[in-house]
Amino acid sequence: MGVTAFPHPANLPQGEIMKSNRNEPDWIGIAVGGTFLTGALLLLSGKKKAGLAVTTGAMALTLLDQQETIREWWNTLPKYLDDAQRLLDQAQSTIEDLAAKRDKLRSMFNR
8 A cells, every 4th residue: 555645635725735845945035035134123223214225125025926826815805894883883882871771770770
């Protein structure tokens, strides 16, 4: 009885399989990491404007590299906003109910 090792898990997207097949270094990832490190060092050394500018550049590189992830987040964002709005509406109605009950109790005790 033999055991067969599958080279890639079935749930990896095609892009990840292609990245794992390459033996090349991830130059964008290296550039992003170096840029974030440089921005952090500039911020720690007290050069706030330069550190923020470099860190903003690193964020832009990250966004360019992760376009698919950003697109997925952008598409799911309205669902989360609707859920948050529903939660806030429920909280508002609960607070209004509590305020009405408080006023009723005050009127009962003030008689």
